[in-house]
Amino acid sequence: MENLLNIFIKSIFVENMVFAYFLGMCSYLAVSKTVKTSFGLGVAVVFVQVITLPLNFLMEKYLLKPGALVWLSQSFADVDLSFLTFILFIAVIASLVQLVEMVIEKFSPALYASLGIFLPLIAVNCAILGGSLFMSEREYANVAEASVFGLGSGLGWMLAIVAMAAIREKIKYSQVPAPLRGLGIAFVITGLMGIAFMGFMGINL
């Protein structure tokens, strides 16, 4: 239990997807113009992350790792499919995103319209694939740990994009030097927020 809490807090604050690893930056920069839209995208990312991570965990454990196919037959003991990791992970993610897209289109057309192109782009949101790859690199022990990591990293990403959107809504009223306006200042702000988030470094529950 303690271990799960540790992973959760760590993945939100210490190892924040945006501020520590720069993952999911494309949609982070492009959609963070209003708080409402970014909140919607954040929820979609958390949702996809929470489902894909445990699923990819099981994929890895029972299909991809060296000797993972033993449950099928003893003769597969030395089959190593780990080179297929990328393609299988991305297939799981792409099909799930398609599902989420259909659900949102049905139940919240307003959100669907405002997310626009970025909903299908969750499929290529690096935070999602990055989460799965980090999970396999850090060798989490069981499904519970993988799901908690998914929830934490998704929430961390959402926290980052909502905070950024709030700042950008305010910064419209400031006098930023012309060449720095828009994208430039967004980068600098993200950098400064990253420095603030480094204050969480070294927290160990």
Added chain:
Amino acid sequence: MFSKKNLKLVTDPINKNNPITVQVLGICSALAVTVKLEPAIVMALSVTVVTGLSNFVISLLRNTIPKRIRIIVQLVVIATLVIIVDQFLKAYSFDVSKQLSVFVGLIITNCIVMGRLEAFAMANKPLPSLLDGIGNGLGYGAILVIVAFFRELFGSGTILDIKVIPQAFYEAGYMNNGFFILPPMALIIIGIIIWLQRGKYKELIED
């Protein structure tokens, strides 16, 4: 082959239509690999290979891909190319491959690759697509290399692991700026690059 139009496809993204600073594509998996110059160069080359070849392949297939499933088809092509690059790096430069860790895999979701496929390869002939892919890969690589150059120079006092800041400086009290090694600095350096670039090309300024 290298007519003026084709040449422009390669040079434009390096300069005025840079994927990172202008099109805002492919920032994702890039910045974490810029602490040192060597992994940044390897990353830049890998991305160039993947964008170039995937643009080429998709452009060959563009008339046969059904529109509804094009994203999956594109992802499969990209993922295959990335697996080849990943296995190649593991075989021939294992240390760098370890340093890049998950970021080679993340080329799959690098928005540049996908973005160029959608914006260019789906509507153009194979050769221009190949050149467009290479150009965008290089444009992306150029930013990576610039950022990595400054971060390694000021953060570790080395370039490609060769010491460039003389020992006498350290004896006189100079210290490496540890701040440059930390992730946020990469963002701030890119912010400055954008500032300089837009100062030069006024038409890029956002209102």
